[in-house]
Amino acid sequence: MHIAWILGRVGSGSNSDEPTLPVASVARRLGVAPSTLRTWDRRYGVGPSRHTDGRHRRYGTSDIGRLELMQRALLRGASTAEAARYALEQMPKSVLTRTDQPMPSPGSALKIETPEGAVVLPAEDSDERDGPSRLARRLSTAALAMDVGAVQRMLAETIAELGVAAAWEGVIEPVLSALGARWRGASGGAGAEVEYLLAECVYAALVRATPVLAAPRNHRPVLLTCVPDERDTMPMYALAACLAARTLGAQLFGVPLPADVLAVAVRRSSPAAVVLWAQRKGIADPRLFARISRGGSRGRLFAAGPGWDRASLPGNVEHLDDVAAAADRVEYVLVGTGR
Known part of the structure; x- marks a missing residue:
């Protein structure tokens, strides 16, 4: 459909023969x-600019062009409100059938409409036009549209603009959580495909943001992995990218290692630090650190993520709350900078 042809018909009034x-x-179209x-x-x-006598919506050529x-x-x-405003500005309706509906203000919370319901994200920060809230809105919209190219571009732009740590904490992880919570509450798992698509794109974006370091500042690597039975390994990819951005080399195991394999890996690589991530509560066993220590490891030991019970950790293990805190602390321990 040629837009110029459509625009030529806008404002010409209702055509009963159209x-x-x-x-x-x-909708199918x-x-x-x-x-x-x-x-x-x-x-x-x-x-639609008009309805049938029975008030059923009927869309003409100009209405479809606007959509x-x-x-x-x-x-x-x-955002949905921005897209609607743009379409109406480019192709004004000769008769607005819903003039009494208020447009959402820029500072309102984002409700992303899906066939199964809505996903709500925090309000946009009107003082920071391209801040995390706005970037999260754009990423969510692209994911819900199942537009792989747009999702990949948004992730690359977000990481380039904010850095890996801020992009993960302020945009990527909140969007993943919001979309995941939505489909898990839906019947039949409706909407799961959106989270899976976004997760694959996030993995790829984090790998691309993790360069191979020719001369890392740490002589021995930081070993990163999740505890056995942990399914959410993405925070470790985010941490590896954060450390690489600080010129710190890491040895990442994207698949959680069994306890005996983990002990062998630590013994053979002699890492400067070991970070074990646990997202879900009840699956992290503090005895993992004892097995690592028996292998003669002299590296610092860290338990990261919300799944650990701090009170049960051995005295030689330090707890780290999140990805950003882990990157700061590991950098400080290894090279004396950071927090």
Whole structure:
């Protein structure tokens, strides 16, 4: 469909001879749910210019062109309100059928509409136009649209702008958590594909952000892995990227090692520090550190993540709350800078 042809028809008034399509047909054409189109009409005024006598929505050529403009803006990372505003500015409706619906203010919380419901993210920081809240909105929109290219670009731009630690803590991890919580509460696991797609893109982005260091500042590596039975290994990829950005070399095991294999790996690599991550409570066994120590390891030992019981940790093991704190502390211990 040529946009110039569509624009030539905007503002010319309603044409009774113009063919129209029902909601279901337009939804199939755009690849969205009919409920999403109804929401865009009700909440943002981006809907059909007229209805049938029975009040059923019927979309004309200009209405569909407006929706296509909105969809393109969404795929480029705009919020739903921003995309709707853009579409209406580019192709004004001759008659707005929902003029009484307020547009969300820039500082309001983001509610991302999906066929199964909504995902809510924190309010955008109006004083920091390109801050973490806005970047999280754009990343969420791209992921929900299942646009791999847009997700990859957003991740690369976010890491380049904020750095790995701030990007992980302020944008990537909150978006992953929000989308994951949404589909786990849905019937039939609806929406899981969005989290899986985003997770794959995040893994790739973190690997790309972890360069091979020709001359790391630490003579012996930092061994990074998760405790056995931990499924969420992504924080270790984020930590490896954070350390690489500080010119600290790490030996990352993306797959959690069994206790006996971990002990052998520590003995053979003689790391300067060992960081064991536990995300879920109840799966981290403090006795892992005793097995490592029996192998003659002289490196510093760290238990990282919210899954550890601090009170049960041995005296020679230091607890680290999150990725950013772990990067700061490991850098300080190994080379005397950081926190």
